[in-house]
């Protein structure tokens with residue numbers, strides 16, 4: 001039996017975008033020790049600096065606003081948070097208490113390059129290494145060998161099978177998925193908990209409780225447990241068809257004679273993908289290509305950028321170029337002709353239809369049993385209405401749009417599934 005009161009040490013494997021963000025929320029949850037493990041000390045020190053900067057931002061309202069400013073986070077929701085009220089609470093719920101400062105919190109952070117040393121006294125492990133199945137399998141084998149036998153092993157994978165990730169761990173009943181939906185865990189409410197085929201109810205329950213305790217600044221932490229595992233979980237899976245459509249559109253526009261510098265109308269897509277990491281997006285698509293449909297094969301431009309090492313904001317270059325302050329340098333311009341070319345392909349209802357279709361597939365497969373829950377998950381994950389809100393009344397015309405889209409792009413995956421076309425989803429309240 002796992003005793004929640006005995007979970008005092010958390011180990012995070014990987015100190016990149018996600019590992020640093022997860023370590024931050026784990027430190028703010030008040031754990032006695034949070035150990036970040038990565039390949040070398042340079043990466044670990046970069047991670048430490050990032051965590052420190054983000055915790056310092058929570059000391060005072062002034063620090064918080066400065067931090068948002070320095071990171072180009074102009075979002076009015078973030079700017080208008082009642083940070084003072086939040087900061088007033090105790091650290092145990094994740095917000096800096098009056099008598100706690102960054103130094104005290106950071107003293108509980110440990111850095112480690114040797115995984116056996118880093119997890120030997122860990123009571124809960126969260127893996128957040130590069131999205132490669134063989135790598136994750138190797139890490140879970142080590143975790144099974146070196147961490148205490150009762151320790152639950154969680155993976156932050158965005159797409160991959162928890163059963164496969166944990167198959168060499170020696171304790172599949174203690175392996176679960178714990179997916180933080182945004183690349184800034186303290187600013188995203190949604191955490192999806194996924195069972196592998198052999199995960200025990202106890203491991204899932206303990207993981208839910210731990211996830212629920214991770215602080216979130218923009219609202220109450222929202223955790224959801226999937227009925228069963230599926231590639232891409234819920235929120236990512238629903239948005240992925242739109243992702244491959246965007247990629248198709250980028251390649252199609254470039255093949256039609258426009259240059260990348262003219263594609264300013266798509267800067268929002270470039271900026272978001274750069275922030276997530278092009279390598280992460282690419283690896284997810286490769287996984288989907290192999291396990292779901294060849295229609296997910298990464299596009300030409302994305303593949304070219306990956307081969308050139310342009311993996312996103314984390315290295316200062318992806319679709320866009322980024323300077324040291326995290327701002328975009330010389331972005332593509334909004335060109336009238338290119339925008340005119342793009343506009344007919346940017347019908348908002350097509351994106352709604354793609355999301356509805358994927359959400360219906362999740363119901364069809366039994367990953368979730370209620371469409372209302374899917375809408376709630378999407379709202380908590382990306383602060384947007386879920387696909388069924390509009391789709392309930394428009395699924396027939398949306399289905400037609402998807403047949404047209406499948407024909408235009410040559411991607412048969414875009415065709416509507418039976419659950420969507422028939423409207424049967426309406427009975428899955």
Ligand SMILES: NC(=O)c1ccc[n+]([C@@H]2O[C@H](COP(=O)([O-])OP(=O)(O)OC[C@H]3O[C@@H](n4cnc5c(N)ncnc54)[C@H](O)[C@@H]3O)[C@@H](O)[C@H]2O)c1
Nearest residue numbers: 014015016017018019038039128129130131157158183276
């Ligand atoms: N980026 C996102 O928006 C996002 C969101 C949710 C989930 N995820 C998932 O989180 C995981 C990590 O993604 P990320 O964006 O943090 O990637 P990242 O590239 O920023 O970080 C990955 C880290 O793993 C480290 N690593 C690689 N091999 C290792 C090893 N053998 N031992 C220890 N560390 C090792 C790398 O050095 C790197 O620091 C992936 O599974 C990804 O799918 C990413």
